[in-house]
Amino acid sequence: MPGLFAYEEQLEKINAHQPPLNKLDQVINWEMFRAPIEEALHKEPKAPGGRPPYDRLMMFKILILQKYYNLSDEQTEFQIKDRLSFMQFLGLQIGDRVPDEKTIWLFKEQLKEHKLTQTLFDLFTQTLITHGIVAKEGSIVDASFVDVPRQRNTREENADIKQGAIPLSFAKKDNQGRYSKLSQKDTDARWTTKGHERHYGYKDHINADESTKLIVKFTVTSAASHDSTQIKELITKEDKRLHADSAYRSQEIEAYLQAQECKSHIHEKGYRGNPLTNRQKESNTIKSKIRARVEHIFGFMTNSMHNALSMRCIGKERIASQIGLLNLTYNLFRYEQLVRLKNVKMI
Numbered sequence: 001m002p003g004l005f006a007y008e009e010q011l012e013k014i015n016a017h018q019p020p021l022n023k024l025d026q027v028i029n030w031e032m033f034r035a036p037i038e039e040a041l042h043k044e045p046k047a048p049g050g051r052p053p054y055d056r057l058m059m060f061k062i063l064i065l066q067k068y069y070n071l072s073d074e075q076t077e078f079q080i081k082d083r084l085s086f087m088q089f090l091g092l093q094i095g096d097r098v099p100d101e102k103t104i105w106l107f108k109e110q111l112k113e114h115k116l117t118q119t120l121f122d123l124f125t126q127t128l129i130t131h132g133i134v135a136k137e138g139s140i141v142d143a144s145f146v147d148v149p150r151q152r153n154t155r156e157e158n159a160d161i162k163q164g165a166i167p168l169s170f171a172k173k174d175n176q177g178r179y180s181k182l183s184q185k186d187t188d189a190r191w192t193t194k195g196h197e198r199h200y201g202y203k204d205h206i207n208a209d210e211s212t213k214l215i216v217k218f219t220v221t222s223a224a225s226h227d228s229t230q231i232k233e234l235i236t237k238e239d240k241r242l243h244a245d246s247a248y249r250s251q252e253i254e255a256y257l258q259a260q261e262c263k264s265h266i267h268e269k270g271y272r273g274n275p276l277t278n279r280q281k282e283s284n285t286i287k288s289k290i291r292a293r294v295e296h297i298f299g300f301m302t303n304s305m306h307n308a309l310s311m312r313c314i315g316k317e318r319i320a321s322q323i324g325l326l327n328l329t330y331n332l333f334r335y336e337q338l339v340r341l342k343n344v345k346m347i
Helices: 004-016 020-027 030-041 056-069 074-084 084-090 100-114 118-131 155-162 225-234 251-259 278-291 293-302 316-340
Strands: 137-146 189-192 195-209 216-223 241-245 263-266
Touching: 004 056, 004 084, 020 056, 020 084, 020 241, 020 316, 030 056, 030 118, 056 074, 056 084, 056 100, 056 316, 074 084, 084 263, 100 118, 100 316, 118 225, 118 316, 137 216, 137 225, 137 278, 155 293, 195 225, 195 293, 195 316, 216 316, 225 251, 241 278, 251 263, 278 293
Parallel strands: 137 241, 241 263
Antiparallel strands: 137 195, 189 195, 195 216
């Protein structure tokens, strides 16, 4: 019968393949996240005894694992039980208790209610800035769609939602006095079309460091919001120069950047009857070499993170929390890449 040595030998064989979680665990000081999580979620026990709660730092690592592999709560529970590399990442051994899907869902709800993903994202970002890894010499701004489950509403219901009202049909109560339909509906998501593709959901607007491709700020809006509306939230006097595509080009934005003493490297755009000159086209080509780096970020989220820009939850508060977790997870893995490539030192 296989024993402890067989278990350890199997782990060695797995680690020889250098799984992503193993590489991440070697460079991240997870303890930096413990204090804000414990402080926000601390509750005095009502009575002595009872089963002890799961370690909250382990629960946070479960969410990082879940976001990287884009797993449902049910699949996360199963995969932790099934995969030795997941158990090793979480500090678990065969026979240890594993949080079930409801516990994982509840922990995510707690992060949402306390806006903890934003806190944890800011903590890691500030740590990177303090250690000089993010120098903020230049910034790249862009946005990506975050698709959510599409709603099947009537035309009248969609008209009410578009005007910011809750349809009366959503507010009807069941026999237990609950809003049975409203809890299953997303009244914050919106439809939009780009490049002949229809999207329903939200947008992840990011400010990425030009040099390292680490995300330093983000905002969340509905999918219908224009990219340029978030420029004042993403760019401040700390940003020295800005790269962005022509969607961000306007007199108002140029004036704002000038007031922030941020040099504009936004792509110029042509208009009907006033096309771009050859010089402007050449300038845009040069700018594209830097601006295109932001596409690598969303490409990583789509490919390496298993289409993480498509989410299962609904409602802006949950989505904003999950987008914060998505951006933080990307930053953790990007930082690991930078350390492995010896572009930065470990912190």
